[in-house]
Amino acid sequence: MAEVMDAAIKPRQRRKEARPAELLAAALEVFAEKGFAATRLEEIAARAGVSKGTVYLYFESKEALFKAAIETAMTPAVEAVEAIANDPTRPAAEMLRCFVVGWWERIGTTQLGAVPKILVAESGNFPEVARWFHETIISRAQRAVARLIQIGIERGEFHPVDPMLAARVVFSPMFAIIIWRRAFGHFMPDLPEPRRFLDEALAILTYGLVARKKDES
Amino acid sequence: MAEVMDAAIKPRQRRKEARPAELLAAALEVFAEKGFAATRLEEIAARAGVSKGTVYLYFESKEALFKAAIETAMTPAVEAVEAIANDPTRPAAEMLRCFVVGWWERIGTTQLGAVPKILVAESGNFPEVARWFHETIISRAQRAVARLIQIGIERGEFHPVDPMLAARVVFSPMFAIIIWRRAFGHFMPDLPEPRRFLDEALAILTYGLVARKKDES
DNA sequence: AATAAATTACCGACCGGTCAGTAATTTATT
DNA sequence: AATAAATTACTGACCGGTCGGTAATTTATT
Numbered sequence: 001m002a003e004v005m006d007a008a009i010k011p012r013q014r015r016k017e018a019r020p021a022e023l024l025a026a027a028l029e030v031f032a033e034k035g036f037a038a039t040r041l042e043e044i045a046a047r048a049g050v051s052k053g054t055v056y057l058y059f060e061s062k063e064a065l066f067k068a069a070i071e072t073a074m075t076p077a078v079e080a081v082e083a084i085a086n087d088p089t090r091p092a093a094e095m096l097r098c099f100v101v102g103w104w105e106r107i108g109t110t111q112l113g114a115v116p117k118i119l120v121a122e123s124g125n126f127p128e129v130a131r132w133f134h135e136t137i138i139s140r141a142q143r144a145v146a147r148l149i150q151i152g153i154e155r156g157e158f159h160p161v162d163p164m165l166a167a168r169v170v171f172s173p174m175f176a177i178i179i180w181r182r183a184f185g186h187f188m189p190d191l192p193e194p195r196r197f198l199d200e201a202l203a204i205l206t207y208g209l210v211a212r213k214k215d216e217s
Numbered sequence: 218m219a220e221v222m223d224a225a226i227k228p229r230q231r232r233k234e235a236r237p238a239e240l241l242a243a244a245l246e247v248f249a250e251k252g253f254a255a256t257r258l259e260e261i262a263a264r265a266g267v268s269k270g271t272v273y274l275y276f277e278s279k280e281a282l283f284k285a286a287i288e289t290a291m292t293p294a295v296e297a298v299e300a301i302a303n304d305p306t307r308p309a310a311e312m313l314r315c316f317v318v319g320w321w322e323r324i325g326t327t328q329l330g331a332v333p334k335i336l337v338a339e340s341g342n343f344p345e346v347a348r349w350f351h352e353t354i355i356s357r358a359q360r361a362v363a364r365l366i367q368i369g370i371e372r373g374e375f376h377p378v379d380p381m382l383a384a385r386v387v388f389s390p391m392f393a394i395i396i397w398r399r400a401f402g403h404f405m406p407d408l409p410e411p412r413r414f415l416d417e418a419l420a421i422l423t424y425g426l427v428a429r430k431k432d433e434s
Numbered sequence: 435a436a437t438a439a440a441t442t443a444c445c446g447a448c449c450g451g452t453c454a455g456t457a458a459t460t461t462a463t464t
Numbered sequence: 465a466a467t468a469a470a471t472t473a474c475t476g477a478c479c480g481g482t483c484g485g486t487a488a489t490t491t492a493t494t
Contacts, residue, residue, distance in 0.1 A: 040453065050471090056456080096426075119400065120396055121252055159428050183347065184355075192385065197385060201382075209383065210374065231444075
C-alpha cells in the first residue's frame, strides 16, 4: 500500500538493492492469496511498486520467483525455531508449550504463515518445492518436538508414547489454526482467538480430556 | 484408467446418464491435483473419456463444474457424518473415538478427502464456496463434536473445557492428516499409517501426555 | 425384417482473450 | 556522455468456450 503510493508520487526510482526484497514480499502476499497459477506477475509488480518488466531484471521466471519467495521467507526462521525448545533444564511440558507458542509467534502471526497454505495448494504442481518444504521445515520441526517428547518420556514426565507420532499430534492444532485462519478467516468472525485455541490445545494435549476420579491436577 | 482404455477401443459411445457422474469424479480428481486455475478442461474431459465439447453439454462453465464437483461429493456424506456420534448411551470418550474414526473412514480414505485440500487452496479465489464448505461441513461437524464434549462434561467424564475450542482441537489431527496425505504423501514414505496416527492422537487427547505419579491408566 | 429418415450425443477445429516473457525505448544517475 | 535501471509496447503460447459437422441410436415406413 505504502509502496504503491510512493510509486505513484515518485515514478521511476532506481533502487537496485531494495527491489528483490520488495518483490519477494509482494510475491509471497499475492501467491498466498491466489495460488501460483491464478496470480498475475503484473499484480506482484504493482504491489512492489514497479512494472512487470522489472521483475525480469531480478528473477528468471515466475516459477523462480515463486520458489525464491518461499525459500527466503522460511529459511531464516528455521534455525530460530529449532533452537526454541533446546533448554532441557525445564520440565518437558513447559518446553513443549514454549515450542508451540514460539512457532505460532514466529510463523503463524507473520507473513510466513502464508507459506503452509501455498504449499498445500501447489504441492501437486510443484512437488520438488513441496518436498523441500516438508523435509527442511515440517519434518525438521517435528523431529525437534519428537526429541523433546523423548526426553519427557525418559524423565518419566510423559507417558511412553511413540515420539514421532506424538510430535505430529502436537503439531496438528498449530498447523490447523494457521491454515484455517488464512483459508477461512475472512468470513469467519467466530474463529477462536488463536492464542486461546492454542492454550486450550496445549492443556488438552498435556492433561487430556478425561477427568480422573481420584486426584485432580 | 478403465474408461480411457474402453474409450480407445470403443470411441464415440453414447451414455447420456453416466456422463455427469463420470465428469464430476474426473473433475474432483484433477482439481484436487492441480487446483482450479491450473486444471485444463481438456484433461478432465480426457479422464472422463470424452472430449472437451461434451463437458459443456452437461455443465455451464468451468466454475459451475468446480462447484458441482465439490457439492455433490460432500453433500451425501454430511448427514451420515452428523449421525455418527449420536448414541448418548455410551461413554463420551468412546463416542469421540467413534466420530473421529467414522469421519476418517467416510471422508479421509475416500475421494472426498480431496475436498478440504481443494478448498484450502482455492479459498481466496472462491470465497463463496469456501464459506459454504466451512458452514455446512466443518462448522456443522465441529458443533456436533462440541455437543458431544458438552455431554461428557455434564456427566463428569471430561474436564470442564470450552466445548467449541476443544472440538476444534479434536478436529485438528484429522484435518491435518487428511491434508498431509494429499499434499505430501507422494514423496513421503515415512508418513505414519493414518489409523495408527489417529489412535495415538485419540489416546493423547483423552488421557494427555503427562503421566500422573499416583495412578496409571 | 429391412431400410430410410430423423434425432441427438459427441467430437474437435477454431476463436478470442489473457498473460508470461522479451525487445525497444525512456529516464535517472554518475 | 555513458551506463544502468526501469518502463512500455509487443509477441506468442495457451486455454476456456463455441459451433458446425459426424456418427450412433431411435423411429417411421415398407
